[in-house]
Amino acid sequence: MVGLGLAAASHVHGYQGCPGCELIAVCDLDEQRARRFAAQHSVPLVYTSFREMLANDDILAVGITTPTFLHAPMALQALEAGKHVHCEKPFCVSVPEGLEVCEAARRSGATLAVGETYVFLSSHMKARELIEAGEIGRPVQIRERHGGWIERKQPRIDTGPADRTWRVNPVQSGGGEHPWIFDHAVHFFAAAEDLMLGQPIVEVYAVGGGRPGRTRAGATHDPYTSAEAGIPIITWKHRDESCHGVWMRAERLNGIYDYMRGFSTTILGESGVVEVLGEGGGNLFWDGRPQHLILHRDGKETCCFRFEEGGDAVWDSEISYYSQAHIRQVRHFVDCILRNEKPRYGGEDGVRAVQATLAAIRSAREQRPIRVD
Numbered sequence: 185m186v187g188l189g190l191a192a193a194s195h196v197h198g199y200q201g202c203p204g205c206e207l208i209a210v211c212d213l214d215e216q217r218a219r220r221f222a223a224q225h226s227v228p229l230v231y232t233s234f235r236e237m238l239a240n241d242d243i244l245a246v247g248i249t250t251p252t253f254l255h256a257p258m259a260l261q262a263l264e265a266g267k268h269v270h271c272e273k274p275f276c277v278s279v280p281e282g283l284e285v286c287e288a289a290r291r292s293g294a295t296l297a298v299g300e301t302y303v304f305l306s307s308h309m310k311a312r313e314l315i316e317a318g319e320i321g322r323p324v325q326i327r328e329r330h331g332g333w334i335e336r337k338q339p340r341i342d343t344g345p346a347d348r349t350w351r352v353n354p355v356q357s358g359g360g361e362h363p364w365i366f367d368h369a370v371h372f373f374a375a376a377e378d379l380m381l382g383q384p385i386v387e388v389y390a391v392g393g394g395r396p397g398r399t400r401a402g403a404t405h406d407p408y409t410s411a412e413a414g415i416p417i418i419t420w421k422h423r424d425e426s427c428h429g430v431w432m433r434a435e436r437l438n439g440i441y442d443y444m445r446g447f448s449t450t451i452l453g454e455s456g457v458v459e460v461l462g463e464g465g466g467n468l469f470w471d472g473r474p475q476h477l478i479l480h481r482d483g484k485e486t487c488c489f490r491f492e493e494g495g496d497a498v499w500d501s502e503i504s505y506y507s508q509a510h511i512r513q514v515r516h517f518v519d520c521i522l523r524n525e526k527p528r529y530g531g532e533d534g535v536r537a538v539q540a541t542l543a544a545i546r547s548a549r550e551q552r553p554i555r556v557d
């Protein structure tokens with residue numbers, strides 16, 4: 185594992201205890217951090233140089249959880265050193281560098297998976313299963329809502345180093361003047377394509393120029409202390425242009441607060457609707473009871489689902505995001521290597537999400553719809 189901050193604190197639980205997998209080395213520029221992490225998780229080898237770690241032939245696969253600008257260069261180096269790669273989102277900061285990594289994976293024949301928690305969230309996975317089973321008919325519209333999150337008073341994992349200013353550095357975070365959107369919109373587009381059964385997004389329109397309202401302090405582990413002006417709403421069309429989506433943002437970092445809390449997704453089909461509680465979520469009710477997923481169908485009784493996973497490690501949320509989605513995506517990566525199967529979310533998927541995100545940023549700047557290709 186390389187980059188031992190917030191994401192790594194969840195990934196480690198995925199690698200450890202995963203049949204067929206042994207976590208033998210960790211790497212971080214901060215040696216003290218690396219040594220502490222290794223001691224805490226009983227990892228035998230500690231590196232401060234990624235290059236040196238890659239030279240170890242006992243290492244067959246690498247998990248990359250470094251700041252975003254390092255993802256594609258490190259993934260490329262690891263593939264060239266003959267390793268399988270799991271790389272956190274956003275997969276790359278530009279489309280060409282992402283495609284270069286995909287090409288390297290094709291050449292080496294290694295497994296290349298991109299960490300996309302929104303695809304591996306229990307509630308989203310159940311939604312996908314129901315949609316695939318035809319429960320709501322053809323999915324035609326997706327609505328994603330990004331509301332305020334509440335952190336746990338005591339996070340159950342290490343929420344990362346004190347200095348995380350790379351997240352607001354326009355180059356290191358990716359996305360230029362929109363680092364938050366760049367970091368997050370890849371999730372929203374990934375979820376939309378997944379829940380639209382793989383239909384790519386072809387056009388996006390972002391409402392830009394919004395003036396932030398009263399800024400509230402950000403999440404404790406986030407450096408986004410000032411509201412990022414603009415992009416409160418994004419709309420898009422899928423390849424079948426009768427299918428479209430919208431994402432709406434109202435949470436403390438944007439200066440507006442949605443008391444509905446957390447992330448939620450609604451997928452409308454031709455004969456039904458799925459409502460999903462997502463990351464950091466609360467407040468999805470049916471008949472006065474809190475639910476995690478609600479399935480409405482024409483002429484049939486409404487069904488409700490709950491996923492009892494012990495809550496999240498970082499957010500005050502029953503939906504287990506850091507605890508389960510991160511772990512599940514890493515275990516899926518290991519399974520894909522062992523079974524020689526294609527990952528559910530791979531390099532090309534990661535590039536498409538970045539491409540749609542860059543189109544959204546350009547759309548906000550130019551105030552017109554932008555074709556993703």
Ligand SMILES: NC(=O)c1ccc[n+]([C@@H]2O[C@H](COP(=O)([O-])OP(=O)(O)OC[C@H]3O[C@@H](n4cnc5c(N)ncnc54)[C@H](O)[C@@H]3O)[C@@H](O)[C@H]2O)c1
Pocket residue numbers: 186187188189190191192211212213214217232234249250251252254272273274299300301343344345347348367
């Ligand atoms: N899917 C999710 O929900 C999710 C959540 C958190 C982070 N992420 C992604 O994971 C990535 C990491 O984010 P984070 O919040 O964990 O970051 P972080 O700042 O908490 O940790 C990054 C770590 O990388 C180390 N590092 C930096 N440069 C390095 C180098 N050259 N070699 C080795 N180590 C190096 C830093 O010292 C630090 O310990 C980001 O791209 C982020 O978008 C995804």
